[in-house]
Amino acid sequence: QTVVTQEPSFSVSPGGTVTLTCGLNSGSVSTSYYPSWYQQTPGQAPRTLIYSTNTRSSGVPDRFSGSILGNKAALTITGAQAEDESDYYCVLYMGSGIWVFGGGTKLTVL
Amino acid sequence: QVQLVESGGGVVQPGRSLRLSCAASGFIFSSHGMHWVRQAPGKGLEWVAVIWFDGSKKYYTDSVKGRFTISRDDAKNSLYLQMNSLRAEDTAMYYCARDPQHSFDIWGQGTMVTVSS
Numbered sequence: 001q002t003v004v005t006q007e008p009s010f011s012v013s014p015g016g017t018v019t020l021t022c023g024l025n026s027g028s029v030s031t032s033y034y035p036s037w038y039q040q041t042p043g044q045a046p047r048t049l050i051y052s053t054n055t056r057s058s059g060v061p062d063r064f065s066g067s068i069l070g071n072k073a074a075l076t077i078t079g080a081q082a083e084d085e086s087d088y089y090c091v092l093y094m095g096s097g098i099w100v101f102g103g104g105t106k107l108t109v110l
Numbered sequence: 111q112v113q114l115v116e117s118g119g120g121v122v123q124p125g126r127s128l129r130l131s132c133a134a135s136g137f138i139f140s141s142h143g144m145h146w147v148r149q150a151p152g153k154g155l156e157w158v159a160v161i162w163f164d165g166s167k168k169y170y171t172d173s174v175k176g177r178f179t180i181s182r183d184d185a186k187n188s189l190y191l192q193m194n195s196l197r198a199e200d201t202a203m204y205y206c207a208r209d210p211q212h213s214f215d216i217w218g219q220g221t222m223v224t225v226s227s
Contacts, residue, residue: 036213038155045205045220046147046155051213089155093212097169099145099157 002026004092006102012080012109020105021072022090028071033092035073037066040087040104049088050075077107085109112136112216114206119221122196132189132206132218140164140184143209146191148202149220156202159191160209173199196225 003025012018022035029035036051048057050066053073063078073092077084090102118130132144146158159170159180168180179192189206201224207214 034212038214040155045217046214048213048215048217051215052211055211057215087154091155091157091213097160097167098171099160099212101147101155101157104154 002094002100004090004100004102006088006090006105008103009106009108012077012084012107014080014082014109016080017076017078018080018107019069020075020077020088020090020107021069022074022092022102023072024092029068029073029092031068033073033094035066035068036091037064037073037075038089038091039084040089046089080109082109112208114208114216114218116204116206116218116221119204119223121224121226123227124197124225126196127192127194128196128223130191130193130204130206130221130223132191134187134189134208137208137216139182139187144180144182144189145207145209145214146180146189147205147207147214147217148200148223149205150199150202153202158204161189163209193223196223198225201225 005023031053037049038046040046054066087104089104113135115133143163145160161180177195181190203220205220206218208216
């Protein structure tokens with residue numbers, strides 16, 4: 001059973017930098033998993049931030065960036081703003097036409 | 111502009127069927143794979159199904175295999191999800207999403223499916 005792991009919650013100060021991660025219960029995440037990141041606020045549809053590891057979606061501020069850090073995918077927010085307080089989800093392509101989402105990280109900005 | 115609009119959700123009894131639709135506009139629909147993703151109330155996102163850009167391949171998460179069918183009509187720029195033998199655990203907001211490179215870039219606003227007697 002493949003499990004995609006994310007921190008359940010994280011906190012960052014306004015103007016600060018935070019890195020959220022996306023891992024696997026077994027193995028390392030690489031670009032071959034096409035990691036992508038989504039932001040969701042309550043009652044809204046997800047918004048794509050990053051796809052294919054580090055490609056920023058149209059209109060996404062450049063304070064959001066994606067990368068591989070060690071054996072995980074990472075989403076870094078540099079200069080966090082109050083409106084960044086949201087749930088963040090990653091998803092990995094497992095191959096063979098299967099995608100698996102992480103459980104999400106609730107980010108608090110305070 | 112690039113847009114996806116879902117429809118077809120509603121309240122349905124367990125064991126019954128429902129067909130969701132997703133209307134695409136603003137891009138070349140036939141050039142993209144398309145997904146369905148769902149979110150149960152208060153829960154996280156769950157990938158449900160994908161159809162390749164040319165319709166040649168379809169894949170499903172294990173919990174819906176044999177019950178759900180994804181399809182597309184490129185002439186109508188539309189994606190569908192036929193859901194049969196619905197269960198209470200299928201209750202969720204269902205989103206369609208476009209695939210750029212083995213991920214999702216454009217999302218619809220979602221359509222709610224409630225399975226309840």
